[in-house]
Amino acid sequence: MEPDTGTPDDDAAERALALLRECGAQTMAHPGGTLLAHLRRVQERLALWQARPALRLAGLCHAFYGTDGFPGALLPVTRRAELEAAIGAEAESIVHLYASCDRAATYPDLGRPGAPFRDRFTGESHVPGPRARRDFAELSAANELDLARLDPAFRDRWGADLLALFTRVRPLLSAEAWLDCRTVLAAPAP
Template sequence: MAIDPYELKRPRQEESGIATVVESLASHGANEIAHPGGTLLAHLERVQALLGAWGARPAVRLAGLCHAYYGTDGFPTGLGDTAQRDVLAAIIGEEAERLVYFYASCDRRFSYSHLAEPAGPFKDRFTDTVLRPPLELRRDFAELTAANELDIMRVNPDLRAQHGPGLLCLFTSWRRLLSDPAWQAVQMTLP
């Protein structure tokens, strides 16, 4: 059986791209910012790896690696400015950057309870705009949120004890949005 040389190059190219993104995150201080999962950079790398283990497509994995770039509703420290989104897009691509912005923009109190509804409303905390995101975007968001929260729960038992039951309830309500590997990880990680 012949081996396609393109297939041999793809993982190396992807690894090189990830290394470039990690270097950029470190240059913005992500390796020095304290986070409930260790340093912010360590957390971001674990989220990206978890999404990869679940079989997420490359844009979602890159978004996982950069999901806190603009800060989030739960972690306000950002590395970049939403007024300069083209900077991150040049590094990770437009699709991944759009997902990073979408993730960062989430007004969690408003949006989480509606995410699994058909055409559920989603509030952008930066603009106060209420959107009706398509199902695929809501699935990407749910997958990224699960990877983010499960990583923290895995490395921080105190937070798992405090927030695990609530996250289990949330992710159960999002079940139809989560991939099977993500749902299995939810069941294995949360009480």
């Protein structure tokens, strides 16, 4: 028998991919192809930005419960334990925070320490800690930049607003993410 050369992170990613396929992510339409293709690109972008393993796994799984911008959930939030079993508690917690965001209520003050974060599932507000805020901002940037890279109409419509958002939350972003935001979202010179 050959030794297992995979890492725990590789194993979690494989479990996540299996669950994504079981839930039909490879057949769900999404800008740039399928939802699964999008999720993999977000995970890859986070890896390029040197994100830690839990955040990369969350990138791969960020749409499991749907989002404020993509309502098609693969799993209801009542089944969080299934995703947690696949990717671990830390990564699942990031996925849940991301999915629960009421963007209209949260985005305006997201960059301000201590600003409330409104949960779209419960309607309640809470204040995530600094690491959770950084994870949320980094995952948000990776997600939106994937869409902006692939869809010029999306970039034309939302690019300026997204650049303003990521400029406000710049202290929460890694240097790599901020550079990518400026590169992808900055308006072309006249």
